[in-house]
Amino acid sequence: MASNPVLKRAAARSVRYDTVEAMIAALDPSYPVYCLRSSVLRERTRRFLDSFPGTVLYAVKCNPHPLVLRALYEEGIRHFDTASLPEIAQVHEMFPDATAYFHHPVKSRAVIVNAYEVYGVRHFVVDHIDEFRKLVSETGARDLIIMVRMATPESGAAYNLSAKFGARPDEAVMLLKTADEEGYRTGLAFHVGSQCLNPAAFKIALDIANRVLDASGAKIDYLDVGGGFPAAYVGRETPLLEDYFAAIRTGLEQLKLPQGCEVLCEPGRTLVANGCTLVTQIHLRKGDSLYLNDGIYQSFSELVAGYIRLPARLLRPNGAPSERSMDFTIYGPTCDSLDVLPVPVHLPADAREGDWIEFGRIGAYSNAVSTRFNGFYTDTFVEIGDASWPPRNV
Ligand SMILES: Cc1ncc(COP(=O)(O)O)c(C=O)c1O
Structure with missing residues (x-):
């Protein structure tokens, strides 16, 4: 901070x-x-932590105010999706025992070195081979975790987050394969779009993830289903959180995830x-x-x-x-x-x-x-x- x-x-x-x-x-x-209203933040966070089938990362970009981060931390959030060095520094300084994930697909070389060396970040997202090469050459490290962000089709979100970032399925296969063959631990990530009012979007994305994983042969350590879970604004029918979790569970059941593979999500809006x-x-x-x-x-x-x-x-x-x-x-x-x-x-x-x-x-x-x-x-x-x-x- x-x-x-x-x-x-x-x-x-x-x-x-x-x-x-x-x-x-x-x-x-x-x-x-x-x-x-910290009680509201905490209640929503508790509901998410209790029901999501995996680890919950809070997307700091959504609201980085210290009071917000503190309330979420006190309710049990220990993992944070970060997109910049200041966000990583904020998490590190406020919560030394928490983990920051660098989930922005485009990073400067200087920022990569600082994230890795100063703040101990190990999870980095890529959606292009040149970003992967950048990470490898700047850190020279073997313990990077290469999270491949794949694009998803538009399916009911207010804000499409696959137009600017996200590898096509064939590119995601190539990226996973390359990182895997070069000996890095890997993960697959996507974001169905923010304020997604269609729980089935997660199942659709997981079906694509299934095909990508099959084709790559990579034994991923992480599968990150992103954010996109909605808030109930005025004049919109908003499905329950539990409908999203059910769609995710169904999608996961069809995936043959390697043993020990951790499922992640990174909600912002719906928590705060x-x-x-x-x-x-x-x-x-x-x-x-x-x-x-x-x-x-x-x-x-x-x-x-x-x-x-x-x-x-x-x-x-x-x-x-x-x-x-x-x-x-x-x-x-x-x-x-x-x-x-x-x-x-x-x-x-x-x-x-x-x-x-x-x-x-x-x-x-x-x-x-x-x-x-x-x-x-x-x-x-x-x-x-x-x-x-x-x-x-x-
Ligand atoms: C990579 C990533 N993760 C998580 C989020 C949070 O999304 P949401 O607030 O829709 O849950 C965003 C939002 O832009 C994002 O870009």
């Missing part, structure tokens, strides 16, 4: 309130505030989305438009595609908002006209300057992808004891 002083200070300053209303009374915040809300404030109302202190360049960038909708409620501690409600256009704080939520938000019709709006299920890819555009940056985190809003739905 030393690598990110802002996050380090935030971790040190962790402040706890019983309710969001108590936080508003104490801070009267004109800036946006992330409200973590529900464990965090964001309290924003209305700074101006113009007709049916509300101007907030957070927008698409900060916590709401994932909403741009129009796929994800979040639950929202108006908070006015010293008065009752009207019973009548209506749709509002929500603008963010920057001077950019693009800084507007793509879908209206339904709120009490008398919403006005000074009211707060709390958005739920915003723990994934929010603070993690926020920019500092126009000087706006949301970095205040508090912990809230009350976890009754938004109501749990899966």
